[in-house]
Amino acid sequence: MQPTNTRDPQYYHKVVDCQWACPAHTNVPEYIRLIAAGRFTESYLLNRKSNVFPGILGRTCDRPCEPACRRTRVEDEPVAICRLKRVAADLRDDVSDFLPAAPTEKNGKKVALIGAGPASLTVANDLMPLGYEITIFEALPKAGGLMRTNIPSFRLPVRVLEEEIDYILDMGVDIRFDHRIDSMKKLLDGGEYDAVFVGTGAPKGKELNIPGRQEADANIHIGIEWLEAIHFGHVDAVGERVLVIGVGNTAMDCCRSAKRLGGKQIKVMARKSRPYFKASPWELEDAEDEQVEILVNHSPASFVVEDGRLTGMMFDLVEWKENEKGRLVSTKLDEVFIPADDVVLAIGQDNAFPWIERDIGIEFGEWDMPVVDRATFMTTREGVFVGGDAAWGPENIIWAVEHGHQAAISIHNYCEGKSVTERPPYGMNLVSTKMGIHEWRYSNDYDANLRTEMRYEDLEKRLADMMVEAELGFDLGQASREVERCLNCDIQTDFSAKLCIECDACVDICPVLCLTITHDGEEDDLRNRLTAPAENRDQALFASESLPQTGRIMVKDEDLCVHCGLCAERCPTAAWDMMQFDLLNPHAGTESWPTTAITV
Amino acid sequence: MSYIAKPAARHPQMPRNAIGLTPRDYEGSMSTLCAGCGHDSVTAALIQAFFELAVEPHRVVKVSGIGCSAKTPTYFVSEAHGFNSVHGRMPSVAAGANAANRELLYVGISGDGDSLSIGLGQFCHAIRRNVNMLYVLENNGVYGLTKGQFSASADIGSLSKAGVANRQGPIDPVTLALSLGATFVARSFSGDKDQLVPILMAGMRHQGFAFIDVISPCVTFNDHEGSTKSYAHTRTHMHEVVETDFVPLKAEIRTKYDEGSVKAVTLHDGSTVRLRKTDPEYDPGDRRAVLDYLGATAAEGEVATGLLYLEGTEDDMHSFENTVDAPLVNVPFDTLCPGSAVLDEIQEEWR
Numbered sequence: 001m002q003p004t005n006t007r008d009p010q011y012y013h014k015v016v017d018c019q020w021a022c023p024a025h026t027n028v029p030e031y032i033r034l035i036a037a038g039r040f041t042e043s044y045l046l047n048r049k050s051n052v053f054p055g056i057l058g059r060t061c062d063r064p065c066e067p068a069c070r071r072t073r074v075e076d077e078p079v080a081i082c083r084l085k086r087v088a089a090d091l092r093d094d095v096s097d098f099l100p101a102a103p104t105e106k107n108g109k110k111v112a113l114i115g116a117g118p119a120s121l122t123v124a125n126d127l128m129p130l131g132y133e134i135t136i137f138e139a140l141p142k143a144g145g146l147m148r149t150n151i152p153s154f155r156l157p158v159r160v161l162e163e164e165i166d167y168i169l170d171m172g173v174d175i176r177f178d179h180r181i182d183s184m185k186k187l188l189d190g191g192e193y194d195a196v197f198v199g200t201g202a203p204k205g206k207e208l209n210i211p212g213r214q215e216a217d218a219n220i221h222i223g224i225e226w227l228e229a230i231h232f233g234h235v236d237a238v239g240e241r242v243l244v245i246g247v248g249n250t251a252m253d254c255c256r257s258a259k260r261l262g263g264k265q266i267k268v269m270a271r272k273s274r275p276y277f278k279a280s281p282w283e284l285e286d287a288e289d290e291q292v293e294i295l296v297n298h299s300p301a302s303f304v305v306e307d308g309r310l311t312g313m314m315f316d317l318v319e320w321k322e323n324e325k326g327r328l329v330s331t332k333l334d335e336v337f338i339p340a341d342d343v344v345l346a347i348g349q350d351n352a353f354p355w356i357e358r359d360i361g362i363e364f365g366e367w368d369m370p371v372v373d374r375a376t377f378m379t380t381r382e383g384v385f386v387g388g389d390a391a392w393g394p395e396n397i398i399w400a401v402e403h404g405h406q407a408a409i410s411i412h413n414y415c416e417g418k419s420v421t422e423r424p425p426y427g428m429n430l431v432s433t434k435m436g437i438h439e440w441r442y443s444n445d446y447d448a449n450l451r452t453e454m455r456y457e458d459l460e461k462r463l464a465d466m467m468v469e470a471e472l473g474f475d476l477g478q479a480s481r482e483v484e485r486c487l488n489c490d491i492q493t494d495f496s497a498k499l500c501i502e503c504d505a506c507v508d509i510c511p512v513l514c515l516t517i518t519h520d521g522e523e524d525d526l527r528n529r530l531t532a533p534a535e536n537r538d539q540a541l542f543a544s545e546s547l548p549q550t551g552r553i554m555v556k557d558e559d560l561c562v563h564c565g566l567c568a569e570r571c572p573t574a575a576w577d578m579m580q581f582d583l584l585n586p587h588a589g590t591e592s593w594p595t596t597a598i599t600v
Numbered sequence: 601m602s603y604i605a606k607p608a609a610r611h612p613q614m615p616r617n618a619i620g621l622t623p624r625d626y627e628g629s630m631s632t633l634c635a636g637c638g639h640d641s642v643t644a645a646l647i648q649a650f651f652e653l654a655v656e657p658h659r660v661v662k663v664s665g666i667g668c669s670a671k672t673p674t675y676f677v678s679e680a681h682g683f684n685s686v687h688g689r690m691p692s693v694a695a696g697a698n699a700a701n702r703e704l705l706y707v708g709i710s711g712d713g714d715s716l717s718i719g720l721g722q723f724c725h726a727i728r729r730n731v732n733m734l735y736v737l738e739n740n741g742v743y744g745l746t747k748g749q750f751s752a753s754a755d756i757g758s759l760s761k762a763g764v765a766n767r768q769g770p771i772d773p774v775t776l777a778l779s780l781g782a783t784f785v786a787r788s789f790s791g792d793k794d795q796l797v798p799i800l801m802a803g804m805r806h807q808g809f810a811f812i813d814v815i816s817p818c819v820t821f822n823d824h825e826g827s828t829k830s831y832a833h834t835r836t837h838m839h840e841v842v843e844t845d846f847v848p849l850k851a852e853i854r855t856k857y858d859e860g861s862v863k864a865v866t867l868h869d870g871s872t873v874r875l876r877k878t879d880p881e882y883d884p885g886d887r888r889a890v891l892d893y894l895g896a897t898a899a900e901g902e903v904a905t906g907l908l909y910l911e912g913t914e915d916d917m918h919s920f921e922n923t924v925d926a927p928l929v930n931v932p933f934d935t936l937c938p939g940s941a942v943l944d945e946i947q948e949e950w951r
Contacts, residue, residue: 073612501823503636505635505637509640513614532611532614533613535613550835566604570602571636572635572636572820
């Protein structure tokens with residue numbers, strides 16, 4: 001095997017599973033250590049640097065980090081990363097002095113952002129401090145996009161939402177509410193802006209065109225529109241029996257909202273069985289806790305209308321099997337009528353760009369979506385960028401944030417006359433955590449505690465009021481317990497082959513059989529003859545240079561390492577060191593890193 | 601010395617042996633020896649051997665004397681019986697325990713100071729009595745616990761950490777054991793588990809005294825240039841005379857060797873030790889030839905390793921002394937202690 005180049009920042013980055021999985025590459029282990037040290041403000045600011053909305057995301061993130069968490073590979077449950085983020089946000093002091101500020105002297109460049117959702121707000125967050133004049137056009141009377149209109153207040157209090165949006169707007173963003181852009185051509189022809197960013201999301205809820213749809217229209221609601229209407233107070237009641245069609249996260253917000261608007265029997269109707277549900281497991285759990293019933297294998301057949309009023313729906317009861325091609329196909333077993341007063345459709349969202357003319361150099365491709373470059377976020381018309389759900393369809397907030405960061409880099413390059421493909425370099429700092437003979441700058445003692453349970457507001461109280469937040473967040477005791485579960489995957493086991501005397505001490509002590517000293521070979525061969533076979537191909541093998549005494553190599557399977565540091569503690573020559581890895585993640589305006597950093 | 605316990609996290613695919621245990625079930629407490637100590641590797645090899653043989657932890661007795669080596673029994677099989685005895689007196693304690701209960705597996709761990717200086721007499725007599733036990737001598741050439749003075753196994757000319765050369769001749773435990781009639785004599789290296797683990801397994805299954813001299817470098821006081829017991833010196837000078845393959849009873853023989861170069865020895869319990877000689881002239885069954893061979897290699901500064909001498913035997917201390925077959929704990933009390941009337945009778949006989 002080629003000796004592993006650990007000086008490429010992406011090698012150690014991949015070892016930090018949570019950071020690698022986070023679209024914005026939030027430095028999770030470090031922010032958790034800051035919480036452990038009681039430094040909530042620092043933890044919040046570290047979060048904010050990459051994910052911009054720690055308070056919002058600490059409640060609503062899709063948590064791609066958690067299924068990736070190393071802890072899931074050595075035990076069942078990941079660290080409650082998201083809930084710890086909320087701890088930092090909840091317990092922080094006033095951060096206003098530490099937030100980025102816009103210079104009074106502007107750089108003369110004007111950028112228009114269409115839609116005030118997380119993608120656009122991130123672009124503004126990154127570009128305002130560089131001296132740009134930013135104008136946001138928002139169709140609604142308030143900012144936040146889907147974070148505001150689609151996430152109910154019992155999951156995300158308005159106060160939290162507005163505080164973090166205002167951190168950005170207060171830098172002096174010119175935001176025009178109730179200002180829908182109807183014509184891209186007109187905006188571009190105006191020539192007022194050096195660049196335009198489209199962050200309009202995927203604002204169109206999918207329709208369900210089955211018999212009875214038109215006749216029952218008064219009691220059929222499109223999920224995301226209905227949630228928006230609830231947010232702005234246009235809807236404040238619902239029938240007693242409500243069916244929610246679809247089983248994604250929007251469906252969960254709809255059924256739980258229905259429960260709070262006075263619905264008594266709420267049923268979520270799923271076409272497939274549980275393993276195929278799109279909703280996050282924790283959102284399903286929360287809904288079921290609130291006595292929402294989830295019915296599987298019910299495929300909608302028709303809306304039943306009597307005397308011009310919806311009385312319920314007919315469903316086909318189906319069974320799913322894989323066909324020869326591995327595709328799931330359904331067989332109808334029976335039909336069933338389920339009575340309902342209202343039906344909410346939450347079966348997906350579409351993008352819609354009726355307002356972008358097709359003859360202005362912005363090419364449209366498959367599914368009538370603009371063609372957007374995956375790395376630069378630029379359309380085929382120079383100076384026009386797209387990000388968030390508007391780019392490639394519905395994702396989630398954290399992806400929108402990362403799109404915003406990347407688009408801001410492109411916009412900055414574009415306005416500076418540089419190529420948008422010229423991306424600033426990633427870098428890393430690598431610093432030993434050694435404090436004493438067997439003391440480290442992190443808590444290396446493995447904590448076998450199971451995941452900390454969330455505390456919830458009393459059921460009756462939370463169902464009575466839309467504005468009562470369901471989750472109470474971790475208290476200090478819970479937070480200090482949960483932080484110890486983090487395995488500190490950013491504290492890297494860094495190996496210097498030239499110091500090794502091959503005493504086997506590290507191999508012998510490793511609790512999870514990560515290490516082997518063996519003769520060199522191809523990776524496939526090596527993976528089978530390690531102390532324990534390295535079967536998880538998603539995880540890298542570290543291979544050292546040849547060792548001085550026998551010419552063999554040190555091999556480490558990164559899969560299960562719990563970063564306990566015992567290899568380094570038992571190493572007599574400090575060939576192993578526990579080094580803190582800090583990814584230097586470039587944002588707009590990052591030209592270079594300090595000379596102490598390692599860059600590629 | 602680490603201050604934390606070894607993490608409870610385990611490899612999910614960790615193997616289990618015939619009695620359902622994993623290698624981690626044979627561990628002891630965290631080592632307090634210096635980082636990189638050869639003794640910790642011997643411990644790891646022992647854990648592996650116990651695991652492979654599916655030994656029941658409560659059937660093991662681990663005994664030691666004083667010294668760094670004497671600490672090691674704490675670091676394996678925490679569920680075993682254990683006794684840390686007086687300096688150099690481990691063989692007597694082991695012999696006594698074995699006399700009382702012959703059915704347990706006795707593992708004695710000693711060092712070059714414990715066995716070759718203060719306990720030399722004890723060591724010799726345990727061999728003569730042929731106590732049925734595995735005797736591991738962790739040999740590093742220095743007194744580590746008292747900061748690195750030369751021990752009785754230090755070679756002439758070997759340098760101390762301060763640069764002073766040793767001038768007294770060494771005692772070689774391997775030739776000593778051979779000359780005293782030991783039936784299982786091996787030498788190995790803590791840094792070579794492929795060699796050490798099968799030898800340990802064979803030694804645990806051998807009937808009688810199984811002696812293994814393990815070069816186990818002292819990383820703190822004797823791992824420098826000029827030392828003849830360092831990792832680097834042992835690696836460059838070690839010469840494997842016999843490759844050992846231990847085949848437990850009923851297991852399939854997998855390794856195929858060129859017949860003729862292999863000598864198979866069947867042990868008391870029916871398992872087999874297959875010895876592959878790397879030198880065709882060498883005969884691990886000829887005591888005098890082995891002694892000659894070791895003398896010649898030692899003169900060249902070579903460290904001959906492997907299971908150097910093996911003699912399948914049915915004898916041990918119990919057969920010499922014609923003792924009762926069952927462990928004393930299973931002998932009924934009135935047989936064990938027949939009462940004063942019987943004592944009077946015996947005494948009357950000698951009047």
